[in-house]
Amino acid sequence: MSEKSAAQKLAIKEGQRFLLVNAPAGYQDLLADLPKDVSVVTEPSGTTDVIQCFVTSKAQLEEVLPRLKANLNRKGIFWVAYPKGTSKIKADINRDIIRGYAQTIGMEAVAIFSIDDDWACLRLKVV
Template sequence: MTPLARKLLVKPGQRLGLVNPPPGYAERLLPLPDGAEIVDLQPGLDVLQVFVQDRAALDRETAALRSVRDGGILWVCYPKGGRKAGTDLNRDLLWEALGAVGLTGVTLVSVDDTWSAMRFRPTADVGT
């Protein structure tokens, strides 16, 4: 298992969905833990990683966030660097936007030099 897959909490046998990954990103996750696989977007995913460049992209992908199963892992990735990197997203704006749909940010990790990822859980489940 790669350090990146470990950081994203991918476990053996899980199904991982990727939305809008940068070119070559899926290959950087390999090898995955035993039996884990990258699959097309579908309901009931164990882990979902959504990449968004800006607030408009986040708004477009809100429906995809529902593809993660109850108790699953949801990561929303956004460019580091804020306006200097050409994005209108940052940690606080992401937290606010997804809070409006019942999600709370619980963890922030660095994916690489370009991307940060915030893990979200349903607000009702935070603290349990």
Template sequence: MITTSQQSLLEKLQLKDEKNLLIQGLPSSIEKQFVKLSYAKNITPLLKSRKVDFALVFAINQNQLNSVLKEVLPALHEDSKLWVAYPKSTSKIVSDLNRDCSWDILCN
């Protein structure tokens, strides 16, 4: 059974009936929220099929994000959903990512 908080998170992510899910870099502190989902934890198995329907990528800094996206982007198709999660500026985790930072890799 999915709890209300899980439902709202999955609804926010617009996760519906996508089959090939990738969740990369998932922090252990929130892993339990995704326990009911069947997903790949890294892109390698999905690269062969090049069919990622839904990708949620967790990154701490720009270098990590760019590295992961170089692998993930080729596996996405036109209708895929891609989400990038990064630490808030108010968190204790030091990060050079923010909503205003350079997202050039997604535009190419």
């Protein structure tokens, strides 16, 4: 069985609007197989079906999560990507910090996947 693509793991569907924030260099190459008619934007405006933001600190998470949450449509998917503990990327954040903060703003963690050797991604939903 073949491994799922990044677009499949992110659950991006045909015709959706995808907001990508703070992505590392080269990340968009992993999204080369997006479904038909997906609109990729890098600045928040209006409502969005799928949001993925990359963070490396708790301060950054606290700044972007509430702001971007306001752009998520009612049944939208929100992904927070963060450096793995084994990554060489300097960070002061992990999935437990993200989960804890998300709960304080009415969100909960529901899924996780590995993007690559450096990044993991935590799916949040509004509760």
